[in-house]
Amino acid sequence: MAEPGASQIQLPTAFHYLNNDFLCENTPVHLIENELENTTSGEDDCRPATPLYIYSQAQLQRNIQGYKNAIQSAKMLDRIHIFYAVKANANLHLMDLVRKQNCGAVTVSGYELQAALKTGFVPEMILLNGNGKQIWEIRLALKNGCMLNVDSLFDAENIISVARELQKPARVLIRVNPGLEQSSTPVHSYLSTALKNSKFGVPLHQFDQVLELLKAEHLIQLVGLHCHVGSTIRDATVYATVTRTLLDIRQKLITQGCTNLKYLDIGGGLGIDYYHGTNQGQSPLSTTGDLIQAIASLLPPDVEVIIEPGRSIVGNTGILVTKILGIKKSPDGGKQFVVVDAAMNDLIRPSFYQAYHHVLPVRKTDSSEDVYDIVGPVCESGDFLAVDRRLTQQPVKGELLAIMDVGAYGIAMASNYNMRGRAMEVMVDGNKWKIIRRRENFDSLVRTMID
Numbered sequence: 001m002a003e004p005g006a007s008q009i010q011l012p013t014a015f016h017y018l019n020n021d022f023l024c025e026n027t028p029v030h031l032i033e034n035e036l037e038n039t040t041s042g043e044d045d046c047r048p049a050t051p052l053y054i055y056s057q058a059q060l061q062r063n064i065q066g067y068k069n070a071i072q073s074a075k076m077l078d079r080i081h082i083f084y085a086v087k088a089n090a091n092l093h094l095m096d097l098v099r100k101q102n103c104g105a106v107t108v109s110g111y112e113l114q115a116a117l118k119t120g121f122v123p124e125m126i127l128l129n130g131n132g133k134q135i136w137e138i139r140l141a142l143k144n145g146c147m148l149n150v151d152s153l154f155d156a157e158n159i160i161s162v163a164r165e166l167q168k169p170a171r172v173l174i175r176v177n178p179g180l181e182q183s184s185t186p187v188h189s190y191l192s193t194a195l196k197n198s199k200f201g202v203p204l205h206q207f208d209q210v211l212e213l214l215k216a217e218h219l220i221q222l223v224g225l226h227c228h229v230g231s232t233i234r235d236a237t238v239y240a241t242v243t244r245t246l247l248d249i250r251q252k253l254i255t256q257g258c259t260n261l262k263y264l265d266i267g268g269g270l271g272i273d274y275y276h277g278t279n280q281g282q283s284p285l286s287t288t289g290d291l292i293q294a295i296a297s298l299l300p301p302d303v304e305v306i307i308e309p310g311r312s313i314v315g316n317t318g319i320l321v322t323k324i325l326g327i328k329k330s331p332d333g334g335k336q337f338v339v340v341d342a343a344m345n346d347l348i349r350p351s352f353y354q355a356y357h358h359v360l361p362v363r364k365t366d367s368s369e370d371v372y373d374i375v376g377p378v379c380e381s382g383d384f385l386a387v388d389r390r391l392t393q394q395p396v397k398g399e400l401l402a403i404m405d406v407g408a409y410g411i412a413m414a415s416n417y418n419m420r421g422r423a424m425e426v427m428v429d430g431n432k433w434k435i436i437r438r439r440e441n442f443d444s445l446v447r448t449m450i451d
């Protein structure tokens, strides 16, 4: 069945049409593509500028400001801290813009941590998370005075051993796995992180063992508790449930002599409006205000909260611009394929999670609607960006399409599959724009190979 049309959609304010041209802030998207095409076409085997990621600086700042306004309204200015989830998009320029808004960073690998340090995030406001931290990553975190979430018994042992080796104190939080049922976090199973059978967090039956181990080491400072329930959450009441769960555990720990439990790190990423109002069947999407309110209303005065948003900060700031290579039909006419130059290696979310991304023409024309699969050139039948999608106008070879809401987990999950270079990234600020990442070429791909 065809998905809903794109005629009456609600766009994020940074992206809009003016005289049939699609704009990012004040800059027509086709002008960026055109200029890049002219300036870079001599390079890299005359490859075109597309596929091309374009981000809006104003939208990024607006999203962060939304959180800050909600925190201020809840009178929690010094008590709820925004730690940007670097995994969503680790472009250094973009991270720098986030840092300038006084955010911290939550990282899940040594290189993400290094990227946060390089961008100038305050080390005390960087947190290393992850269920499989390696010794070199723990060392990097401790040497720089970053916090860590303890994910398991062996993770606790590793952190203790690195703290002893460096003779450095380690500020840690315990990541709790409350063992939820899938039905209590109605998101894609790949995006659930606190289920009974999840690989993340200390399961409740091992909690005391981990606690005793940490308490026995004087270099360990247990400063809080963490729980992350999943991503693309639509209903903010889950944050209240997590807050209550963590507060209960905290209370028990206090009676056992843990007196420095200053932080609750309440993970769980709020969803964004990928459908732009075109899917009436979806449950209502809570706002950042709902999220903050759900937490703030339960907080005792001596507790501070870290939240870890990624998608809701960068998701709707980015589009993927792709050129139509041609149109073809299946023999029985049951399928019409729009073959574009972006593929699953550039944006894997549709293939990986059957995720929906809205598709819009970069130049509007008057032509008839029809239903298409939008597919890439990668040699996989699962390589698609949209399936059974109603496009509001006839796709034409050489024209551009914008795949919406790809700022989070777009370029961050991109790969070199089929030896395709990762796309270029551009940041728009009003009517100015600049390249913030060059596209990868053949040399970038073979540089690390040994002939």
Ligand SMILES: Cc1ncc(COP(=O)(O)O)c(C=O)c1O
Binding pocket: 085, 088, 106, 129, 193, 228, 230, 231, 232, 267, 268, 269, 270, 308, 309, 310, 311, 312, 408
């Ligand atoms: C531990 C942790 N923190 C933060 C995030 C960011 O979530 P989101 O991008 O949905 O806001 C994730 C994503 O899954 C995560 O696993």
